[in-house]
Amino acid sequence: MRETIWSRQRTAAPARETLSREQIVKMAMLVLDEEGVAGLSMRKLAARLGSGATSLYWHVPTKDDLVDLLIDEVWAEIDVPEPELAGWRSGALLFGHSLRSAVLRHPWLPEVMYTRPSVGPHAMALGERGLVLFGAAGFSAREVDLAMGSVMSYVLGTVSAEVATREMVRKSGRSEESWVSELLEQAEAAAGDYPQMRESVRRRTSTDLDSELTANFVFGLDALLDGLEARVKK
Amino acid sequence: MRETIWSRQRTAAPARETLSREQIVKMAMLVLDEEGVAGLSMRKLAARLGSGATSLYWHVPTKDDLVDLLIDEVWAEIDVPEPELAGWRSGALLFGHSLRSAVLRHPWLPEVMYTRPSVGPHAMALGERGLVLFGAAGFSAREVDLAMGSVMSYVLGTVSAEVATREMVRKSGRSEESWVSELLEQAEAAAGDYPQMRESVRRRTSTDLDSELTANFVFGLDALLDGLEARVKK
DNA sequence: CGAGATAGTCGTACAGTGTGCGAGTGACTA
DNA sequence: TAGTCACTCGCACACTGTACGACTATCTCG
Numbered sequence: 001m002r003e004t005i006w007s008r009q010r011t012a013a014p015a016r017e018t019l020s021r022e023q024i025v026k027m028a029m030l031v032l033d034e035e036g037v038a039g040l041s042m043r044k045l046a047a048r049l050g051s052g053a054t055s056l057y058w059h060v061p062t063k064d065d066l067v068d069l070l071i072d073e074v075w076a077e078i079d080v081p082e083p084e085l086a087g088w089r090s091g092a093l094l095f096g097h098s099l100r101s102a103v104l105r106h107p108w109l110p111e112v113m114y115t116r117p118s119v120g121p122h123a124m125a126l127g128e129r130g131l132v133l134f135g136a137a138g139f140s141a142r143e144v145d146l147a148m149g150s151v152m153s154y155v156l157g158t159v160s161a162e163v164a165t166r167e168m169v170r171k172s173g174r175s176e177e178s179w180v181s182e183l184l185e186q187a188e189a190a191a192g193d194y195p196q197m198r199e200s201v202r203r204r205t206s207t208d209l210d211s212e213l214t215a216n217f218v219f220g221l222d223a224l225l226d227g228l229e230a231r232v233k234k
Numbered sequence: 235m236r237e238t239i240w241s242r243q244r245t246a247a248p249a250r251e252t253l254s255r256e257q258i259v260k261m262a263m264l265v266l267d268e269e270g271v272a273g274l275s276m277r278k279l280a281a282r283l284g285s286g287a288t289s290l291y292w293h294v295p296t297k298d299d300l301v302d303l304l305i306d307e308v309w310a311e312i313d314v315p316e317p318e319l320a321g322w323r324s325g326a327l328l329f330g331h332s333l334r335s336a337v338l339r340h341p342w343l344p345e346v347m348y349t350r351p352s353v354g355p356h357a358m359a360l361g362e363r364g365l366v367l368f369g370a371a372g373f374s375a376r377e378v379d380l381a382m383g384s385v386m387s388y389v390l391g392t393v394s395a396e397v398a399t400r401e402m403v404r405k406s407g408r409s410e411e412s413w414v415s416e417l418l419e420q421a422e423a424a425a426g427d428y429p430q431m432r433e434s435v436r437r438r439t440s441t442d443l444d445s446e447l448t449a450n451f452v453f454g455l456d457a458l459l460d461g462l463e464a465r466v467k468k
Numbered sequence: 469c470g471a472g473a474t475a476g477t478c479g480t481a482c483a484g485t486g487t488g489c490g491a492g493t494g495a496c497t498a
Numbered sequence: 499t500a501g502t503c504a505c506t507c508g509c510a511c512a513c514t515g516t517a518c519g520a521c522t523a524t525c526t527c528g
Binding site (some may be wrong): 142143197203 | 347349374387457460465
């Protein structure tokens with residue numbers, strides 16, 4: 001089997017005090033969570049670790065590979081309930097919420113996730129547990145794949161859009177309320193000729209952002225799960 | 235009202251032959267479609283237009299703003315049927331497919347889309363037509379927003395993941411079959427301890443990539459629309 | 469104990485990036 | 499004819515990822 005970035009592991013304990021891949025990944029995750037993709041550079045990362053920039057390259061082939069490792073690290077955070085404990089439907093709901101909150105903790109994910117397929121070990125483990133969960137619903141083998149895929153796609157798509165909004169608020173530096181009211185104003189101007197849009201924006205800015213986004217997420221997930229459940233009952 | 239990148243327009247015909255924002259956007263779109271986000275640099279773009287790199291900055295404030303324009307250009311390509319013509323359900327289906335194929339034509343979109351909210355004029359127009367379509371289904375005003383949002387999120391999420399796979403095949407330079415068989419091999423190795431995953435990968439690589447991805451997309455969209463439809467019938 | 473291999477660090481350098489600045493140029497208006 | 503406006507563009511700056519090769523500290527083997 002060919003060597004991959006996933007398979008490479010340190011064979012023995014390091015002689016003197018050295019960098020380690022785990023250390024690098026950990027620090028990179030911190031930087032990414034704090035400063036986003038644009039804030040992560042090999043030089044800055046190395047500086048934070050108190051080492052030279054090119055030292056990192058002994059532990060990690062390229063920056064892209066480092067990002068692959070970081071993405072896989074996120075997949076490790078998601079829990080998928082065993083179907084016996086909660087039943088399929090509420091298990092899937094829990095899974096969806098867990099996936100969402102992991103992405104919200106790592107808002108840089110959407111920006112990089114869609115440029116590469118996820119094939120790391122934690123992605124595999126996640127997939128396995130997901131298939132077990134959806135397998136318990138009574139789908140045909142083929143439908144299990146499709147159902148899990150559509151739920152993941154829905155969740156990731158929704159939360160990715162959510163992150164875009166949230167990050168914009170964060171970067172604007174202003175308070176949520178002032179931002180929302182400005183958005184309203186701006187959108188009403190931009191949506192001037194579009195009465196439905198104007199009304200929609202008004203509706204959506206009437207509650208606080210957080211519960212609005214959550215309601216959004218839950219509504220679609222629920223509908224999707226309904227649709228999937230109907231398929232199994234036939 | 236504040237000036238935005240959307241509102242700025244040339245006031246009169248140019249005196250001599252000059253660059254124009256439309257020209258720049260058009261060429262940038264070409265470059266992006268061909269070479270992806272990484273392939274678009276202001277210098278290369280200018281070179282293709284036969285001008286100096288910094289000349290572009292007279293027409294466009296920053297590269298990021300240019301990308302905003304390009305994204306909005308994509309939204310212009312999507313058609314949303316009027317509900318009278320097709321009825322809500324099949325209208326939504328058509329809308330979904332149109333959205334999907336637009337993204338497939340511009341596979342760079344997912345990489346940049348989720349880093350900013352879309353508030354350009356074509357995004358607004360798209361939203362308006364979408365709201366009209368979903369409004370015809372008999373949802374409450376609030377549900378119209380939620381339903382349209384969830385369908386868009388599902389479609390964009392699914393097709394974004396799809397693009398990640400397709401681009402990987404494309405970049406590998408190899409034929410689809412050889413790539414698929416290698417993926418199979420690799421995934422079976424990676425999924426060694428994961429029996430469900432192994433079976434799932436095997437199932438998914440048994441047909442050709444194109445119809446596999448399409449079936450995937452349709453399955454989830456259908457389920458979601460079922461779930462939404464059920465909400466309106468109550 | 470000595471020699472060589474191994475594991476790891478890192479300074480330098482290269483080819484690129486986005487873009488601010490200010491000088492320059494051609495056409496139109498007064 | 500003078501001046502202003504619309505537009506172009508070379509240079510420079512600070513930054514990026516990473517290839518290369520020199521360097522050193524430790525471990526292994528004879």
